[in-house]
Structures are given as C-alpha cells and as structure tokens.
Amino acid sequence: MAEERTPHGPVHVEGEVVATKRVGAYRHLTLTAPGVPERFRAGSFVALSVAGHVARRALWVHRVRASSAFGPTLDVVLEVRGSGTAWLAAQPVGAKVAITGPLGRPFALPKDAVSCLLVGEAYAAAPLFPLAERLRERGCAVSLVVSAPDEHHLLSALEARRSARSVTVLTADGSVGQRGGVPDHVDDLVRRSDADVVYAAGPVEVLRSAAAAAERAGAWSQVAVEVPTPCGTGLCHGCALPVVGEDGVDRVVRACTEGPVVRGDRVRWDTL
Secondary structure, three states, rough: EEEEOOOOOEEEEEEEEEEEEEOOEEEEEEEOOOOOOOOOOOEEEEEEEOOOOOOOOOEEEEEOOOOOOOOEEEEEEEEOOOOOHHHHHHHOOOOEEEEEEEEOOOOOOOOOOOEEEEEEEEHHHHOOOHHHEEEEEEEEEEEEHHHHHHHHHHHHHHHHHHHOOOOEEEOOOOOEEEEEHHHHHHHHHHHHHHHEEEEEOOOOHHHHHHHHHHHOOOOOEEEEEEOOOOOOOOOOOOOOOEEOOOOOEEEEEOOOOOOOEEEHHHOOOOOO
C-alpha cells in the first residue's frame, strides 16, 4: 500500500458557508476554506470552531470541488447531536466559520489496480465518496456499501451509484435495499467483490466486522475510526485510540494524528 499524506500540513483559515441544505437526517454544508481543498486527501477531516464552545467539531469531508463560482470548496456532512452541531447546522449562507484542516492520516491508496470494497454507515460514510473517486482514477474496481438504520439516515445512496462499479444498500429496518446491518452481510460482500482491500467508515461494530471479514478473506483493511477529537491537532491528547504496534506491543495513539485511518487488524477493538 502506498500512503498519501497532506503535502504541506493543515491550515487554519476563515471559511464561508456558500450553500446549506437538509438531506434526510443530515445537514450538508458547502464551505470555502482557502488552502484546504488543495491539500485534502480522502479520509482526512476538518475541525470547525463553534461559538461558545472550547472544543471544535471534527467533520468528515464528503466532497471537494476544485473549482466553482466561489473557488475551491468542500462539502461536510453533520448530524445534529448536541448544541455544537446544532449551531453549525443553523449557520446561514454567508456565515463565517473558522476551519482547520485537512487533519489526520488519510486512506492509503493501492499501488496497483486492485479490487476494493468500501463499507460505510450513516453520515460517517462521507469520506468513502472521495476515496471511491481516487480509486477509480487508479483503475481499481470499486464496490460500495452504504448502510443505515433506516432510509432517512442513508447517506447519498443515489450518488453512490455514480461512484462505484456496484452498490449495495443496507437498512436495519428493511425500508430500502437489503434488510440488516453490515455485520450480517459483510462476509458475503467481501466474497462477491473479490476484495483485495476493504475500507470502512462508521460505528465501531461496522469497522470491527469489516476488518474481521477482510482478515478471514486474506485481504487488507483500513478503517476510519471516529472518536471524540476535542482539538483535532494532537495537542490535547483527548482522542485515545488503542492499537497494537508493528512490534506487537499494545499502545495508545492519537486518533487525530496517527489516525483517524488505521489498519483494521491493528485496532484493539475490545478496548475501544
């Protein structure tokens, strides 16, 4: 695997909301952030400052546009879960927002054109869409799985069909696509896609099951782990991620710098 890192590190800039829309359970924001789109790699994230809060909110990047009427932009997806995300979701077009990014370790891309299975659940599937584009540019066969508790919480199921060779939609309640969750179907999905690499983004149970299925099939896996990242830059050490090092020794790393993307077989899932 060939790792890609941001070429010049993150920048801290004043961005602007240039579009905002509600899609299902989520709010999609399109932002200008000078210097961030140019440095972005799939799997890295941005941290947005929130009025009245010390901790910033880390958000996955769903799409980057190299050019638009506003210049380069990025799209983020958020689900309102508290006062911070509620404040961000309420920002109107024209609002100024302090943005730091891109942050974290992105997905590593294969050196060769191989078969890749991308598995994502709910809003956390966002980083898989730019990843699918990069993999297709390299000639990889991309199969994409989007999962959610119900149709309302699916992320961009229609867009997914433009991003991958094949798309599987899963909902726990069976409201659309196949009934069930990722753990119920992932072994069959890995087998049918003949995956050499499995990429996953979502809740811990999704990441764990995808990593385990990849290991059973003799495939590599990379997972985008979502843990609270109060600062996003590694300074506060508030985003502990338990892993097993290359030397076999258990250790704790910072999800916002050594992650959020890590090898699935290196995460200490029971501890996490």
